[in-house]
Amino acid sequence: MTTDTGKLWGIGLGPGDPELVTVKAARIISSADVIAYHCARHGNSIARSVAEPYLRDGQVEERLMYPLTVETTDHPGGYAGAMADFYTESAARLAAHLTAGRDVVVLAEGDPLFFSSYMHMHKRLSDRFAAEIVPGVTSVSAASAALGIPLVEGEETLTVLPGTAEPAELIAHFRSGEALAVMKLGRTFGKVRDALFAAGRLDEAWYVERASTTRQRIAKVTDVDPASVPYFSLIVVPGRRNNPLAPSVAAPDSLSVETTPQPTGHVTVVGLGPGPLTQTTPEVSAALDAATDLVGYTTYLKRVTPRPGQQLHATDNRVEAERAEFALDLASRGARVAVVSSGDPGVFAMATAVVEAAGEEQWHHIPVRVLPGVSAAQAVAAAVGAPLGHDFAILSLSDLLKPWSVIEERIRAAIDADLVFAIYNPASSKRTEQIVRFQELLTELLPAERVLIQGRDVGGSGQQLQLLTREEFDPSSVDMRTLLIVGSSQTRILRRPAGDLAYTPRRYG
Template identity: 70%
Template structure:
């Protein structure tokens, strides 16, 4: 009868944090296996030492490389893959002989642990059971002594080995943060925390739960003395005493943000961070429906036709100390709320209130990307709405853009109260360009009802266009290509006269 593979989580380093079940399995297993570096010492074995029994076979799985280079033909990863395969076969010999194996793992066996490489190679052939362990995240949080997350706060766990740009993105959008795998990555992690404005909130924890545990503010750490078994912990701001909101002005502020065209993944990390920090959310009810407010945030929804009143309301809230996020779809500076807020904020009574604008992905860019690159050369952006400017002005601007041979992106083409303008646009275009001029209609791009149509000016059906549709009218150089790998529309960047 084959033996059983136990993945034994040992916890973060204190032998007293080994679970009762883990201690029992360690004592009763015929084989004790553990990974180690080339120096031969094993932290896992030292943690398990009190529970080892006489006569047990020990299998020391020594890594051929850790951070150094290798002459293996497959490079660093090739050397590790061969090591894992050879180690798994060594353990399989014991299992086939009927011996149970306790494979020791610091922390938890499935949380950044070497155990998982053996599990993936052996679990299909042998009975394998995992005993969870206290993670280093839990131990470091306990060492700091501050609630890590509370309520709807989320925890982001990242390895310090990520590229600096990826670390920065994660740090900017996270509530609470735990960074593992420090050592030589410490400086890069620290610099990313500084760039994200989170360094002052961060704690460095070294060898959590052990007799040599250290806890320091990140800014006081010497990078030359950081071991691999250390972490950075940033508790959520709800309980973090080191969080000082330096961006808040005494009179509050208004931040105008763009959610992007529809899909959540087109909302930028910067916008997500501003939404999380806001005390009040102000906007058109349809756009606010895309935002999930956190507990305590006040939501102020209004109709789409009261932009100036909405801007004044937001500025008034900010003047009384609130941090207000004014929510637009797409980009707030493209036919949206940034202009309305700036216009009202220019009035004398609001000139002391801080106003910032955070950009978003525009509908024009989203539609263009969905079909290829029709905006690859010069283009114009024109709103078809005549609520704030007369139709004659709109028509003249379209004529001028077409005469300049620009691609034209048409916003706000139609609504329940403006059903005639798309037909008028088509008639206007047919007097200026060939009926076979490329035209793209994108509706709810990125949303659940997305519709993309590549057609021509002559074939455009005005009845199919509504307020949620954006039109892109190609220039004389715009090309639509049908291809097995996916249709594409593009406008060459070169101008041929």
């Protein structure tokens, strides 16, 4: 960085009201030698109009005019190439002033590093000249203030998206997010509105146009004409704790009290993953937060932190059918119910029970959705490498719902087909005979060197992983929190200083 040069300032002007320009920003604008601002080819600049009360006579103005906005270009590098050349040329113009010792202010609507063109100047000049950024009030904050609705409260999270994102990406974020803000609307408004509808969030969305200015406008997104939407507008979906447009159905206090019929709720069956919070998907987290009632086995519900007002209904692990009917009954009286499983709800878990119960005529009108989770088999496999890289099967060693003869037949079939297979529910404090018989089967059917992987509490504080052979396997070390993976003839263990790995090649034979 050279000395005796000017200083580059990135000045955040806030959302549009000149009175929301900070005291520091106003002072720097007034004292600068050069005022630079971006504009479209019509020449008008919203940034300059906001800063105008703080400009003084004698300042040099550099109008950085975009070569294009949404139109096509014959530039050999396309839109990206044309814009890159423009930013490089703009930076060179500002560098000439800085080299001559003149301080340069680059005006930015909102905040200079929040979807702003200033960042392109900063990246090209800050390694050569002194640079400082004065933050500004963002349009998201102004929109929230205009609505008078808290965006987030407590542990709610806010997702900010550009309307220029691909529809599939928008839908995914809308489904998994809690509070949402979408910028860069204008021509993208229709696409964003369609994505909100596809994600089931359209009725919760607010539209804020030119927040904080005399032309401010607020409406429900469903009431907005797409043809009327300017670039300087946002869509805001506040968190459900405070958003008056969010679904709000009071949960029943007791299942035994007859109540007046209410709007039909729904049931969502979710999988928390194998243990750590980081392995719970954003989509599942959003469904948990949106629920009025959480239903599940006591141990699994202890992994969930309920928000204020949510009702928890914990039950024993052996009453899956009753739990499913209970959840559907709650939904029939208007509750938004999340049925909680560990791992993936469709793998030896609650999804089957809920779907089966929903087939009864009295529950035909209740919407049921299943959200996948990371299964225990996936978690153990990933922790040791890629043992499920080829064809595999998943079996349960519990004979509570099927006879041992069926279990043994399927184990023999998996081995005969040379499949990798994962074993769920291998043992419990009261069910220890099965794991011994399982070992006897392995001894009878598999060579001593066959790979066997043993994982317990994977991802948790008590994680234990063992890469074994069939001969080394000790059934007494197995409990209900253990998952076993038995390799095929192709499964290999790699002993490495950097950590042992196991894998099954995708090719065979």
